[in-house]
Amino acid sequence: MASVxxxxxxxxxxxxxxxxxxxxxxxxxxxxxxxxxxxxxEEPEVRIVTFADGTVAHERLIARDDQTRRIVYSVVGGTMHPTHDNASMQVFPHSEGRSRFVWIRDMQPDDLAIEVGAGMGHGLSVFKQTMESPR
Structure with missing residues (x-):
């Protein structure tokens, strides 16, 4: 199993x-x-996420913990075809007014890791820019 x-x-x-x-x-x-x-x-605890390139992911909420600021979800359908895809996102205090954001995805088949990792990297850069922009 690949992990990114x-x-x-x-x-x-x-x-x-x-x-x-x-x-x-x-x-x-x-x-x-x-x-x-x-x-x-789409249904209780399943969201449908559409990306700009047309990729669609059906993601089931597995766990959400406000205390640890952690959310876990699993891809259960859509246009990607993993045999397994589970992800977690967690936010940690880093220093005054700053955060450390950690995103982990485990998937099969392993060859999805390159494409998924690239998408995660791009999404992460957009997220950082969005959060740091004046609102």
Missing amino acids: QKETIIDADPADVWAVIGDFIDGPTRMAPGFVTNSRL
Whole structure:
């Protein structure tokens, strides 16, 4: 099983970063506007996320913990065809007013890791820019 881990320091308060990441329904569009074009709830605890390149992911909420600022989801359908795809996102305090954001995805088949890792890297850069832009 392949595992991809991405992390970054964001110049934003952990509570503000968690407000976006912890929002299971609208979080993806708030996290990476333009990269993610739509996110909606299809059935209880399954969101449909549409990306700018046309990729669609059906993601089931596995766990959401406000105390640890961690969310876990699994890709259960869509246009990608993993046999397994589980992800976690977590926000940690880094220093005054800053956050460390960690995103981990485990998937099979292993050859998806390169493409998924590239998408995660791009999404992460958009997220960092979005969170650090004046609102």
